[in-house]
Amino acid sequence: MRISTFWYCFKQGIINICRNIWFSLASTAIISACIFLFCVFFSIITNIQHMVVSAESTMGITVFFEETLSGDEILEIGERIESEKGSLIKGMEYISAEAAWESFKTEYFGENTDLAEGFAQDNPLAGSASYEIYLYDIEDQASMVEYLQSVNGVRKVNYSNSAVAGLSSFNRILTLLFGVIIAMLLAVAVFLISNTISVAAEFRKSENKIMRLIGATNFMIRAPFVVEGTILGLVGAAVPIVAMFFLYNKTVEYVMERFNLLSGIIQFLPIGEVYPAMAGISLLLGGGLGCIVSFMTIRKHLRV
Amino acid sequence: MIEISKLTKTYDRSSRALKGVDISIEDGEFVFITGRSGSGKSTLLRILLKEVDPSSGRVVVNDMDLGAMPRRYVPKYRRMLGVVFQDFRLLKDRTVYENVAFAQRVIGVPGRKIRESVPRMLKLVGLSSKYKAFPHQLSGGEQQRVAIARALINQPAVLLADEPTGNLDPQNAMEIMKLLEEINRRGTTVIVVTHSRDIVDMMKKRVITLDKGVVISDEREGGYRYEN
Numbered sequence: 001m002r003i004s005t006f007w008y009c010f011k012q013g014i015i016n017i018c019r020n021i022w023f024s025l026a027s028t029a030i031i032s033a034c035i036f037l038f039c040v041f042f043s044i045i046t047n048i049q050h051m052v053v054s055a056e057s058t059m060g061i062t063v064f065f066e067e068t069l070s071g072d073e074i075l076e077i078g079e080r081i082e083s084e085k086g087s088l089i090k091g092m093e094y095i096s097a098e099a100a101w102e103s104f105k106t107e108y109f110g111e112n113t114d115l116a117e118g119f120a121q122d123n124p125l126a127g128s129a130s131y132e133i134y135l136y137d138i139e140d141q142a143s144m145v146e147y148l149q150s151v152n153g154v155r156k157v158n159y160s161n162s163a164v165a166g167l168s169s170f171n172r173i174l175t176l177l178f179g180v181i182i183a184m185l186l187a188v189a190v191f192l193i194s195n196t197i198s199v200a201a202e203f204r205k206s207e208n209k210i211m212r213l214i215g216a217t218n219f220m221i222r223a224p225f226v227v228e229g230t231i232l233g234l235v236g237a238a239v240p241i242v243a244m245f246f247l248y249n250k251t252v253e254y255v256m257e258r259f260n261l262l263s264g265i266i267q268f269l270p271i272g273e274v275y276p277a278m279a280g281i282s283l284l285l286g287g288g289l290g291c292i293v294s295f296m297t298i299r300k301h302l303r304v
Numbered sequence: 305m306i307e308i309s310k311l312t313k314t315y316d317r318s319s320r321a322l323k324g325v326d327i328s329i330e331d332g333e334f335v336f337i338t339g340r341s342g343s344g345k346s347t348l349l350r351i352l353l354k355e356v357d358p359s360s361g362r363v364v365v366n367d368m369d370l371g372a373m374p375r376r377y378v379p380k381y382r383r384m385l386g387v388v389f390q391d392f393r394l395l396k397d398r399t400v401y402e403n404v405a406f407a408q409r410v411i412g413v414p415g416r417k418i419r420e421s422v423p424r425m426l427k428l429v430g431l432s433s434k435y436k437a438f439p440h441q442l443s444g445g446e447q448q449r450v451a452i453a454r455a456l457i458n459q460p461a462v463l464l465a466d467e468p469t470g471n472l473d474p475q476n477a478m479e480i481m482k483l484l485e486e487i488n489r490r491g492t493t494v495i496v497v498t499h500s501r502d503i504v505d506m507m508k509k510r511v512i513t514l515d516k517g518v519v520i521s522d523e524r525e526g527g528y529r530y531e532n
Contacts, residue, residue, distance in 0.1 A: 004415040210393055213353060215383035215458070216410035 009220070013227025016200040023196040024232055030192050031236025031289065034185035035282045039244045041178035042278045048171045050269050052138060060091075060132045061141065062158040063148050067127030071096060074129050077153050081131070088144060091134040100128050190293050193232060197225050197297040208302055222298045229294020230287050237286025241279045248274065305331050306352070306462070306493070311361035313347050313517075321347035323517040324361070329495065331461070334488040336504050337497045339514035345497045348514070349466055352495075353387065354378050366461055383411060386455030386492075390467035392447045394439040394454075400426065401435040404453045411458065421457060429453045429483060445476030452483060462493045469500055481507060 017024045063081075065074050078094055095103075133148075135141060141159060148157045201208070204224075211221050252268045259266075306329040313322040322344045329335055339345050350356045351363060354370055363370040368381055394403050401422055408418045426432050429449040439447055448468060455463055465484065469477035481503050488494040498504060504511055513521045 002412055002414060005409075005412045008409050206393065207395055210395070210406075211410045212379075213355075213382060213387050214407045214410055214454075215379045215381075215385075217379045220410050220412065 009223035009227050012224035013231055016224055016228040017231060019203055020196055020199050023199055027192040027196045027232045028236040030185065030189045031233055031286055032239040034182060034189050035237045035286055036240035036243065037178065037185060038182055038285065039240050039278055039282060043248060043274055044174060045171060046274050047269055051267060054267060055138060059160050060134045061145060061148065063131045063133065063154055064156040065129060066153050066155050069153050071129060077151060078131050081151065085144060085147060088135055088140045089133055090136045093132040095130050095132060097127060097129045189289060193229055193290055193293040194297045197229055197294045200225060200228060201298060201301040221302050225298040226291055226294050229290035233286040233290020234283060237282045241282050245275065305366065307364040309362045311363060312359045313351065314359045321517055325519055327512060327519065329493060331493055332491055334494045334509045336509055336511045337495060337514065338504060338511060343514040344517040345514055349464055349497055352464060353385065354381060383458055384461045386460035386463040388451050388455050388465040388468045390470035392451045394447055394450055396439050399435065400431055400437050400450050403450050404457055407454045407457045425453045425457050444472045445479055448472060448480050449483065456487060462495065463487060465496045467498055468496060469503060477503060
């Protein structure tokens with residue numbers, strides 16, 4: 001396509017928008033609302049997923065064994081667990097009673113190592129050899145714990161039971177809820193864009209007829225309407241994208257300030273990690289929606 | 305060359321607009337098509353414009369068989385034709401220059417070429433000084449000249465004019481006919497559908513008369529053949 005033709009179609013698209021400014025504004029507002037919700041949803045889901053992933057990597061299941069078992073027997077049980085449930089396990093670490101005591105000493109007594117001297121010949125954590133097990137998916141935790149508790153020789157299984165798994169299911173419910181809301185708004189947006197394009201086509205009816213008789217191709221006749229739809233979609237997307245840039249940091253600051261106690265648990269992603277993908281998808285969604293809906297609508301109206 | 309043979313168009317069972325019409329028009333001819341309202345003139349024009357398809361028969365324009373033409377070739381075919389209407393059909397929100405340039409813009413002619421050809425065409429139709437005017441600032445005759453300029457800007461082989469003087473006073477009507485004659489002298493085939501006895505009688509061109517969908521006369525240097 002020639003540059004002059006492109007500019008012609010672009011200019012006509014803008015003229016269409018200006019001619020039906022109220023319809024255009026209504027379409028843009030609905031697209032903005034739809035994409036704003038998408039951005040909110042995207043930010044929340046991305047952050048929850050980030051929290052779940054970081055929780056998965058830090059929260060493990062600790063398995064303690066019968067005190068009568070020797071180190072070799074514990075290692076043997078460990079191998080069995082790995083061979084039977086290896087597909088769920090991201091990492092597995094054996095912590096001997098000695099290593100557990102060393103770690104405890106450093107953590108508990110700190111620099112006052114002489115306080116721990118009294119236990120030099122008598123490891124208080126003897127019989128506390130354990131396995132730290134990290135899973136790929138925290139949702140498998142319950143079944144894994146159940147399995148571990150049924151293994152012969154296992155005395156106790158420690159795990160953080162509901163917090164992380166709760167986050168995961170919360171994430172799923174949110175996805176569903178936002179999905180439904182966005183789908184409803186999308187349907188309204190499709191209807192409004194389609195109406196706007198229909199009105200524009202009606203305005204240009206005689207012009208389009210002349211174009212057809214002069215020998216303009218379908219592409220040339222439809223292009224201004226597709227440009228119009230695409231611009232409505234892109235502008236509709238740009239508004240919430242810009243708004244989110246400011247709102248995201250403000251919201252994170254507000255939550256951290258207001259719920260100070262949660263700062264150790266909730267770790268928000270910096271905007272730089274959320275924004276590029278969110279802005280890209282939003283623009284694609286807005287522009288794509290406008291482009292496809294206007295193309296389909298104008299196809300119905302104009303035939304050579 | 306336009307070859308129309310055994311052309312029939314039926315809109316519904318009770319209404320046959322054309323009944324086995326045979327017409328042959330050579331390149332560079334000037335032809336009037338006359339007839340009463342409902343005689344089939346407009347249907348013939350619409351078939352030539354490929355706006356409607358014939359029920360039967362064959363229409364060949366410059367070796368292009370309209371019946372066998374795929375839809376994707378229709379825009380290219382229409383670029384071979386120029387069309388002028390009784391009601392001018394100008395774009396009211398655009399200047400004279402823009403109205404004429406429009407015909408080139410929408411088929412993707414480069415801007416440089418448009419800037420060259422539009423002033424030339426406006427000079428031909430005698431509207432060079434009014435290129436900035438909007439249609440409502442022009443007389444009927446001037447508006448029709450703009451429509452003719454728009455129809456000719458892409459150098460069509462055939463100019464189809466549907467009652468081009470229908471909305472004009474006799475003086476403007478004569479001027480438009482002189483302009484069409486001049487265009488015909490430059491090599492364009494001109495087909496004019498008209499009701500105007502004065503014009504047909506004065507021009508002394510070929511006259512094809514239709515009545516109830518049938519060609520009732522086809523005369524070289526003919527005259528008006530029926531009473532309104």
